[in-house]
Amino acid sequence: MSDESRTPVALAGLRADDPHLEPSARNPHVVEAVIAGLMVVGTLCTAGFGAAFWVNAKPWILGATLGGGLLFLGLGLIAWGKYLMPRGPFVEERHPLANDEAEREGLASVVMDRGASVIKRRPLLGGLLGGGMGIFGIVAMFPLLRSLGPLPKGTLFHTDWRKGSYLVDQTGRRIHEGDLAVGSIVTVFPEGTENTDRGQAVDQTVLIRLSNENYVTQKGRATWGPKGYVAYSKLCTHLGCPVGLYEQQLQPGFWERS
Amino acid sequence: MSSEVINTKRAKQEAAGPYGKVGHALNELDDRLGVAKGGRSFLDKIFPDHWSFMLGEIALYSFLVLLVTGVFLTLYYVPSSAIVTYHGPYLPLVGQKVTQAYASTVNLSFSVRAGLLMRQMHHWACDIFVGALVVHMARIFFTGAFRKPRELNWTIGVTLLTLAIANGFLGYSLPDDLVSGTGIRIAYSIMLSIPLVGTYLAFFVFGGNFPGTAIIPRFFILHVLIVPLVILGLVGAHLALLVRQKHTQFPGPGREENNVVGSPMFPVFMAKTTGYLFGVSGVIALLGAFAQINPIWQFGPYDAARISYAVQPDWYMGFLDGALRIFPAWSFMGFGHTIPLEVTIPAVIFPGLLFGLAYAWPALERRVTGDHAIHHLLDRPSLRPKRTAAGVAVLALLSALFIASSTDVIANFFHISLNTVLWAMRVIVIVSPFVAYPITYKICKELQGVHGAGKRKTPNLVVRTDEGEYLAEPTPAYPEDVHQELEPTPVPTFIEEPEPESAAPGVRVVER
Numbered sequence: 001m002s003d004e005s006r007t008p009v010a011l012a013g014l015r016a017d018d019p020h021l022e023p024s025a026r027n028p029h030v031v032e033a034v035i036a037g038l039m040v041v042g043t044l045c046t047a048g049f050g051a052a053f054w055v056n057a058k059p060w061i062l063g064a065t066l067g068g069g070l071l072f073l074g075l076g077l078i079a080w081g082k083y084l085m086p087r088g089p090f091v092e093e094r095h096p097l098a099n100d101e102a103e104r105e106g107l108a109s110v111v112m113d114r115g116a117s118v119i120k121r122r123p124l125l126g127g128l129l130g131g132g133m134g135i136f137g138i139v140a141m142f143p144l145l146r147s148l149g150p151l152p153k154g155t156l157f158h159t160d161w162r163k164g165s166y167l168v169d170q171t172g173r174r175i176h177e178g179d180l181a182v183g184s185i186v187t188v189f190p191e192g193t194e195n196t197d198r199g200q201a202v203d204q205t206v207l208i209r210l211s212n213e214n215y216v217t218q219k220g221r222a223t224w225g226p227k228g229y230v231a232y233s234k235l236c237t238h239l240g241c242p243v244g245l246y247e248q249q250l251q252p253g254f255w256e257r258s
Numbered sequence: 259m260s261s262e263v264i265n266t267k268r269a270k271q272e273a274a275g276p277y278g279k280v281g282h283a284l285n286e287l288d289d290r291l292g293v294a295k296g297g298r299s300f301l302d303k304i305f306p307d308h309w310s311f312m313l314g315e316i317a318l319y320s321f322l323v324l325l326v327t328g329v330f331l332t333l334y335y336v337p338s339s340a341i342v343t344y345h346g347p348y349l350p351l352v353g354q355k356v357t358q359a360y361a362s363t364v365n366l367s368f369s370v371r372a373g374l375l376m377r378q379m380h381h382w383a384c385d386i387f388v389g390a391l392v393v394h395m396a397r398i399f400f401t402g403a404f405r406k407p408r409e410l411n412w413t414i415g416v417t418l419l420t421l422a423i424a425n426g427f428l429g430y431s432l433p434d435d436l437v438s439g440t441g442i443r444i445a446y447s448i449m450l451s452i453p454l455v456g457t458y459l460a461f462f463v464f465g466g467n468f469p470g471t472a473i474i475p476r477f478f479i480l481h482v483l484i485v486p487l488v489i490l491g492l493v494g495a496h497l498a499l500l501v502r503q504k505h506t507q508f509p510g511p512g513r514e515e516n517n518v519v520g521s522p523m524f525p526v527f528m529a530k531t532t533g534y535l536f537g538v539s540g541v542i543a544l545l546g547a548f549a550q551i552n553p554i555w556q557f558g559p560y561d562a563a564r565i566s567y568a569v570q571p572d573w574y575m576g577f578l579d580g581a582l583r584i585f586p587a588w589s590f591m592g593f594g595h596t597i598p599l600e601v602t603i604p605a606v607i608f609p610g611l612l613f614g615l616a617y618a619w620p621a622l623e624r625r626v627t628g629d630h631a632i633h634h635l636l637d638r639p640s641l642r643p644k645r646t647a648a649g650v651a652v653l654a655l656l657s658a659l660f661i662a663s664s665t666d667v668i669a670n671f672f673h674i675s676l677n678t679v680l681w682a683m684r685v686i687v688i689v690s691p692f693v694a695y696p697i698t699y700k701i702c703k704e705l706q707g708v709h710g711a712g713k714r715k716t717p718n719l720v721v722r723t724d725e726g727e728y729l730a731e732p733t734p735a736y737p738e739d740v741h742q743e744l745e746p747t748p749v750p751t752f753i754e755e756p757e758p759e760s761a762a763p764g765v766r767v768v769e770r
């Protein structure tokens with residue numbers, strides 16, 4: 001921080017009876033008594049915190065005594081500074097940060113004449129240094145990035161569902177045709193993935209029973225809803241959150257007011 | 259040194275100089291480090307007394323609380339995704355398979371002495387830290403304290419806010435509970451949404467497809483070491499620049515461009531600010547004691563196939579969550595790639611623009627106003643109506659987005675359909691800045707014309723001139739409304755006892 005160019009601060013003195021040194025409180029003795037009270041309460045709370053910790057009291061007692069101790073001591077200290085210490089106001093000169101023209105030219109000259117001219121005289125070395133550093137900078141990122149994880153390849157496009165996969169719930173129990181009543185919903189996984197991270201994050205599917213008859217959602221999908229069962233990925237295409245809300249189980253009109 | 263044997267109390271005192279042992283110790287220090295001049299000028303530093311200068315201190319002190327409580331938490335938290343069976347005092351979880359991260363967080367909450375208090379204090383301190391940063395930033399913005407020569411410190415401040423939000427999110431993710439796990443899932447999807455590099459970035463950060471087992475230990479080391487270290491360094495730089503450039507101040511009697519008026523560092527400001535540190539920590543401790551926050555044992559462990567109702571992030575992520583919730587479902591699919599614009603725009607481009615605007619503001623304002631002068635005196639916000647209105651418009655937009663992060667709760671609470679809430683929030687978010695700007699601008703303009711705004715009104719004196727013209731002149735403010743203070747004086751280095759009236763030399767009693 002010390003700076004030679006700074007004007008030294010004059011060592012000023014004030015007589016002890018100068019009004020700037022008086023407290024701002026109108027009645028300092030009363031304020032002092034109040035602050036003393038705050039500090040006594042603060043100290044008692046702090047001691048209480050020690051005792052509460054010793055006997056392993058409930059968390060709220062620990063927090064109340066710790067917080068009370070800090071708060072009351074803090075309020076006392078703030079009041080001491082605000083009401084009993086010299087009221088001032090005091091002033092400090094602000095000197096311009098900028099140096100004079102000669103100093104500024106000196107710095108610019110050192111950078112440009114003494115420094116840049118060295119590089120300008122040897123453009124080949126300068127170019128090689130710049131290029132080398134640039135390549136190093138890029139290559140240095142490799143271990144930071146490439147070591148961290150595998151390349152995605154096509155993994156985002158595939159799940160573990162295969163033709164003939166058995167549907168199991170989260171406990172691994174196979175789902176049979178008669179298990180779901182009409183209007184109910186269950187989260188299912190291809191058997192064997194229900195306990196894996198990937199199964200839960202990627203393969204999760206909701207199985208909904210809409211009716212007892214084969215259910216056709218649109219033309220050309222006559223066989224897609226056997227016995228009223230339909231299944232959709234549980235992952236929302238928005239942010240990949242699981243979709244856990246099913247209108248049948250919600251208060252009426254949660255989505256649309258009818 | 260003289261060879262006399264110093265064997266009297268008084269002689270010892272005189273040998274030690276007028277300032278006794280402390281003076282001696284300071285001299286020893288100055289012999290080795292040369293601290294006398296710099297140390298005194300540091301203790302002489304003047305701090306303005308205005309209350310709004312204390313907002314940044316709330317941030318600083320809640321950060322200290324974060325460091326202390328955070329160190330406590332690291333002693334018990336286990337950053338691991340390994341699956342364990344929970345055995346502990348919280349009966350509903352007993353026997354469940356949970357990650358070590360989750361089990362250790364529940365454990366430190368229930369089985370470690372003062373563990374729950376420390377955890378809740380840590381969480382509250384974080385919410386207060388980011389809040390104080392935002393309010394502090396608003397003060398700097400609306401008073402023009404970011405202007406030349408302080409643009410660099412503004413830049414550091416915006417970076418600190420970014421890092422604080424990021425580290426808050428990282429820490430929030432560590433317990434691996436159902437709510438925070440959903441947050442990590444969303445962060446993963448946001449990374450995926452970045453065009454070209456997003457998928458690679460997400461796979462590198464998570465060590466593969468979501469969720470994997472790498473993310474908890476990685477978030478942990480970022481949260482407890484790397485980000486706090488950068489924050490700590492930038493806080494140091496922020497304060498060093500503040501000392502180097504000195505404080506700004508509001509204009510007023512005796513307050514000029516070339517001085518600073520207020521209280522000296524030692525002892526007045528030091529007493530107040532230490533008390534403030536205690537006060538801020540005390541309030542955080544009381545919140546930790548009485549206001550439950552993030553009860554992860556109620557949420558349960560993370561399970562990618564489960565979700566809960568009313569899942570809202572910490573308040574400072576609310577604007578992002580709101581933007582994600584209400585943005586229309588646009589996406590681009592083609593050439594074997596998907597770009598989910600519904601995610602990229604609200605969660606990558608929008609915050610990028612927002613923080614970019616914050617970084618660029620000092621330069622933008624310089625360009626628009628052509629004002630390249632150095633400013634140490636602050637603006638009254640009403641005197642800069644365009645800047646103030648722009649700031650309020652951004653705050654209105656962010657507030658509307660924050661409300662939009664609770665669409666599900668609003669729909670349920672008011673018994674209206676979720677889609678109605680969604681559309682209403684879309685309208686409110688777009689309209690709010692355009693309403694806030696002209697209203698603020700108008701209020702600022704009005705305030706400029708009001709004599710003694712914010713003070714009690716004084717009667718107007720109607721004067722009839724000799725020509726018969728009537729003039730209404732405001733009378734001066736009531737004396738008790740006028741801030742009374744002495745003419746500022748330089749901080750005294752020496753306090754001299756007033757000399758007694760009759761300085762007759764008395765007889766000294768020498769102790770033997």
